[in-house]
Amino acid sequence: MDVIRLHAYGPAANLRLETLPDPVPGPGEVRVAVRAAGVHFIETLLRQGRAVGPHPAPALPAVFGSEVAGVVEAVGEGVPAGLAGRRVVTGAASSGGYASRAVAPAGSLTELPGHVDDGVAVAMVTTGATTFGLLELAPVGPGDVVLAMAAAGGVGSLLVQYARRAGATVVGAAGGPAKAARAAELGAGLAVDYREAGWDKRVREAAGEVTVVFDGVGGELGRAAYGLLGRGGRHVVFGSAAGEWFFPDAGEAAAREVAVLDGIGHLLGRDGGTADLRARALEAAAEGWLTPLVQAFPLAAAAAAHAALESRDTMGKVVLVP
Known part of the structure; x- marks a missing residue:
């Protein structure tokens, strides 16, 4: 072989x-x-x-x-x-x-099922399951302003689609104009290039206070995303594509009443494992409402x-x- x-x-x-x-x-x-x-x-x-x-x-x-x-x-x-x-x-x-x-x-x-592509299946078996696990930790719906970092990535692109379907206002942040455009195509009402200076200010002006951040990037970009959260918001950490993790200071987060949620810890410590999340992700792909x-x-x-x-x-x- x-x-x-x-x-x-x-x-x-x-x-x-x-x-x-x-x-x-x-x-x-x-x-x-x-x-x-x-x-x-x-x-x-x-x-x-x-x-x-x-x-x-x-x-x-x-x-x-x-x-x-x-x-x-x-x-x-x-x-x-x-x-x-x-x-x-x-x-x-x-x-x-x-x-x-x-x-x-x-x-x-x-x-x-015969109509599910092999590449799609591979994408959903872990990346899709991760997405559903993060949404279990931080459910979203109408009234939420969701900021998905790395919005053209494997998890980020699924979060954008799901949050839009759930009725949330969706902001997709990605690295480069092509990726930002792709996030918009997937359903982000506002798509920004976080390689551009002032991207966070643009989000604040256009979308107001964010209620949920899904951060798979970390570093200074994760810090900037955290700064967009309003009081009572949720900051979900699940990756460090920038090269380092960003977890907000616990005291500062508590003062702002921001819940800092460890997405990977949730998945690893979940009772019963993630088999049900894999099944849900593959079902969503088979039904065609998550691509x-x-x-x-x-x-x-x-x-x-x-x-x-x-x-x-x-x-x-x-x-x-x-």
Whole structure:
């Protein structure tokens, strides 16, 4: 099979296409012929040998990726033979998803309706589930003014769509005019480029006080977004695309009656895991009322995909296609 492996920590160019024997599914496992595999920003940090939260630097050689969609082509002991030939998606590929074949626990599979695209399925199985988890933590509806940071990203683009459907006033902030325009197309009533000086002032003048911030960016941009919240607002932290997390000072937030909510902590500590969130996300995609942005790269171009993520030149969910 074709596989992307990392033999040394460092730049994206260290990701190399190799040929390895097909993995063999063990008891309770299946082998999936991969049609799309998900790529996460966190993997660009792990590739450099950095530990990220609960994720340690990987042992080398490493194959990244846990999200794959494709067709079951072989089953291990104890797995019903009828699974073979089914189109499925999983977020638990144990052999690594950056490959043309991957092994995963049979219990982790979700069968896909015929009309759901493989890339869409990969986008929703984790990124979509994350979105629903954040909205569970900070529900939105009519009367809310929602600021979605990184609004053309995987989670941000889904938050924009959901918040608009829920009746909220939606502000989408993204890096660059093309991304801001995409946020507007997705339903943001106001879309701004946060690379421009004074973007936060523009939001304040046009939208008034923000009631909910979804911050997947962090750094000074996260700080500026926090400054737009009115009394009693909610600041949901779920990412650090700017290179550092931003959590507001607890005393200051309390004085402003702002609730600071840890989105990733909520997802990791959620009773019962996130299987129900994955199901809801995939159902929303199947029904067509949430449409993830998907940017595909050939499997052989995994290094280019990582480089594009690091330079913030992507929109939506990045997937690799063998």
